[in-house]
Each structure stands twice: as C-alpha cells, then as structure tokens.
Amino acid sequence: MSALLDVRDLHTRFRTPSSVINAVNGVSFSVQPGETLAIVGESGSGKSVSMLSIQGLLPPHGGAVEGGKALFQGIDLLQLDKKEMRKINGAKIGMIFQDPMSSLNPVLTIGYQISEALREHEMLSRGEARRRAIDLLRLVGIPMAENRLNDYPHQFSGGMRQRAMIAMALSCNPALLIADEPTTALDVTIQAQILRLVRRLRAERGMALIWITHDLGVVSRIADRVMVMYAGSVVEEAGVLDFYATPRHPYSRGLLSSLPRLDDNVGEQLRPISGQPPDLSKLKAGCPFAPRCPYTIERCVRETPSLVPTGSDPRARVACWRANEIGAYHEQ
Amino acid sequence: MLPGDPVMHMFAGQYVTAENMALARETLGLDKPIYIRYFEWLLRIMQGDFGTSIVSKRPVADMILSVLPRTLELAVAATLVTVVFGIPAGVLAAIKKNTWVDSALMVVVSLCVAMPLFWFGLIALLFFSVELRWFPVAANAGWSSLVLPAFVLGLQSACMIARLTRSSMLQVLGDEYVTTARSKGLSPWRVVTVHGLRNAFIPILTLLGVQASWLLGGAVITETVFARPGLGTMAVDAIRQMDFPVLQAVVLIAALTYTTVNLVIDLMNAALDPRIVYDTEASKA
C-alpha cells in the first residue's frame, strides 16, 4: 500500500529582521489511506506550521518552507505552483481549525461559505451548490438545515459552527482531512459529539485524518497512530496502543504520566512538564529536550539523536539515545 | 458667531443717521433678543422660507438652488476619486506589503496627506491648466472643468482612505477566516475581495462618512482656487459681507448633509455587517 501523504525532512523557518525562527526542523511522517494520525506536542512545537507548510498556507510574509518533500498521492506538494496547489486544497485536502468562530467569515452566510469550495472545484451552479450545502449540513447533524443556510456564523452555537466547518471541509469529498485542534475550543459534551461525528464520517467516506491535539484523552479515542513533536522535530511515532503501553521517548513519558488516569478520560489537558521548550531561534546541537529530561547524559547535550526505528512495529520511531534502556525499564 | 454688526457693514462709508440705522435693524429683525430671532428663523425655515440676502436682496433659497448642483457635482466627483483611487491603492499596498510597490504608494500617500489643500490646488492649476493646458483654468465648461477640482478635493481623502484600507486589510488578511478561505483553494482575487475587503470595508465606510463632513470645508478652498461658483464660494462671500441669512442657510445645509450622509453610512454598515442588529429586530428574535 503506498502512502497517501509522505512527508520527508520538512524544514520551515520564519525570518524576521532580528532573528530566524526554526519552526519545523526535518519533520518526516506518512499517512496511509483511511488512517488516522494524531499529532501531539506542547504549544509552539510546530504542529500547525507543519500542516500549513504542506498545504502552502503559511502566512504570506516571513514564513517559508526551506526544504523537504511532501508527496500527496505521489505528487510533491512543495513543488507545485500556487494554482496547482489550489486545485488540491479544499478538493482533496480539507482543513478544520481550532476556533470555529474566528475561522468562519463573520459577514458571509454559512450556506455561502459551504458552497464556495463546491463552486470553485466542481463548478456547480449556485442552485446545485445550495442543495449540496443543505445535504452537507444534514450530514453533520444540523437540524432544519434548509432554514439555517442563510444564517451567519454568530447565529450558530459553538458546536454547530464546528459542524458547519466540518461540512465545509468535507464538501468536495477530500481524501485527507486535517483537523488542527478542532475540539479545543468546545466544552466537553460538544467535544464528544464532534468526535463521534468525525469518526462516523471517516468510516463512511474512508478518508484519512490528521488530528492535531493537546488532549491525550482524545488521541486514544480517535487515532491509529501517534506522532509526538518537540521544538519543531518529531521525537516519537508509534501505534496508538503501543504508545500508551510503552512510550519510548522521555518527553512522551512525561506527557503520559501527567495524564490523569480517569475512567472517562474526556477533556484532560496535558499537564506541563517542568521547564520551558527551547528558543527556536537559538537551537544548538544536542537533543532539544535534554535541558528538561530526567535521563540526560553527556551524549544528549553533544549529539542530536536521529529518529530511528524501534521495536517490532516497522513504522515506530524514536529520537532518543537512551530509548532502549528506558523501554526495557518500562516493560519490567 | 460672527463678530461685528451687519448694519454697520451695510452702510459702511455712507452717511446715515442713527434713526436710519435703527430702522434698518428693525426691518432686519436685529433689534430683538437672540433667542427670539433664533425661533423666528426656525419657524421660517420650517415653512421653507430662508429669507432674503442682505446684500443682493435676492431670496436665499434661489441663491442656494442656483449653486447647489455645482457643489454637489464637485462633492460626488471628489468622493468618487476618493473611493476609486484610495481603496485599490490601499488594497494593493496591503497585498504587496514590504515591497517597493507598498513603499512607493505610502510615500505618495504621506506627501499628499501633509500637503495643504489650497497649495495643492494652486500647483495642480499651474501645472495642468496653465502649463499643459489639459484643463480650462477657470471654469464653467462642463466635465473637463470638473476633473481638476474633483482630484484636488478628493485626492487627500483618497490618500487617507488608502492608508486606512492598507492597515485594515493587513489586519483582516491575518484573520483566521482568511486562512480558512485559502484552505478551500479559492483564487487570491476571491480571498482578497470577498473575504478580505468585505470585512476591511467596515472601518473604511466610517471614515468616508467623516470625510463627507469635511467636503464642504474643502469645497470652500477648492471653489475659491478654481473660481467655481458654488456653496463654498457663496459661504466665503457671505462671511465677508456679513450676509447672515445666506450664511445661516449654508451652515444649515452643511449640517443636514452631514447627518444624512452619516445616516446612510450607518445603514450601509448594518447591511455590510450582519452582527449589527437594530433593536426592533433583536426584540423579534
């Protein structure tokens, strides 16, 4: 099976007059068709910037992809010109953002915003696009959809807005849906509803999903695989069961041990690990997590560990000099 | 309030008796206390009677009606210049932020905002009419005589609008819904106009309303420089000659225009921004 998305050695930097921010430093991962990859990591670890880089959606001033490949259905997205990229965005890759209030245009109706991608990519007429928008709103569970088409975002509740965002992202039946913290801004009950909705739609449509979150409770309920990012690098990737059973990177262990073990593990946020992530404009040689790591040895400060396969899963990877020792200890 | 006595002014340099002056005051109604005069004036205005000019003895309403179209024409043309040049320039500068296009536009804008209007008018007149002879110098000759005054009056506003459009667009283009729009694969034109400008336009419209109230002040200068008959020149003459009925009428028209324009702007704002809901609608919901 060939990967739907195969990202290799992605580098993205923001250049300001006074400094260079190394936001993404050699990120590699792949997503198979129909698979769900969760990306976790502290704020500022480069999760959003990685996704925006792949889609050519970095803010127009300052940020730029400076290396790597992003093969989507065999085509390197990073080599496409803007026009070709636009044919993929919204059509083959759908995107949902964290805050459905600020991600919807306040002065355009929900119906207009949903039909927009359909009219752009499938050349539908206004009337056809409208009918499709009604179907989509029904699909995401908005009651009396035909009456809500002319509503503006502020007339929708938070949960309904996120449903509308999902309808919008799914309008052209994408092969990949990227969801950047789609439930963070919602309260716990609504979160659970949105999760169920996305799981159902994923199953019905067989689409792949990249789900960015801070919430390890959510990860266990939606993901097939987990990728952990730290300071713009991938530090661990594993199947979701393996990840919870034997986290190999000390940072992952930190994240998991700070996760309260509640039976209904809904909505538990990561408790911060002590210390601060490094300044991305002053990255030095050595493991970026070393200053906060309880297992640091001299080698960690000298040499940056590379991401290497680990364990029996051929796709599991970890970037830690002492991963084997830690893994062995953990399995006892 | 204007200092001075219109009656003294009327008879300046003539030999008049005190009785004559008193009589003149009485016919003009100037002997009554100011609040009585104000209410009398209000009553007459409501009946459509603007009085007669002290100087020309013509009905003020006629005088105003004869020049109003010229000033309106100038104001509309100037507003057109403001919108047609100011908004695209601002949008262009925002899209091309930190490039030479942006810098060049912003230098022009700063220069033109800093320039006094009368000076700008004179320079434009000298250059385009006297040197290049593209337009008539002073003018009642239809459209060509309108072009230069409209530019002189509208350009400064256009520059202010350009500056506001740029900053408003920059702010809006950084908003998340613009990223959403881009993530849908829309063309840059749609992203900038439908998603960007629709939102950025709300503060721009408000400034346009404020500028409408400056138009009359600007018209005074522009009409004087270009020797165009209009409300502006009429106001200047009225002040010079203490022709208070004319002046009162001009001020009234300025105030009415200002309130009307701002009402229209408020209605347009409500049409543009669905989050603005009037009380009646809110109570229905």
Ligand SMILES: Nc1ncnc2c1ncn2[C@@H]1O[C@H](COP(=O)(O)OP(=O)(O)OP(=O)(O)O)[C@@H](O)[C@H]1O
């Ligand atoms: N427009 C920008 N200009 C400069 N730096 C930026 C910009 N956007 C992001 N960055 C930097 O890139 C780094 C990665 O940011 P990113 O948004 O990808 O983090 P994240 O992992 O998504 O965090 P969060 O969980 O808070 O969303 C951060 O250090 C941030 O400061």
Ligand SMILES: [Mg+2]
């Ligand atoms: Mg983010």
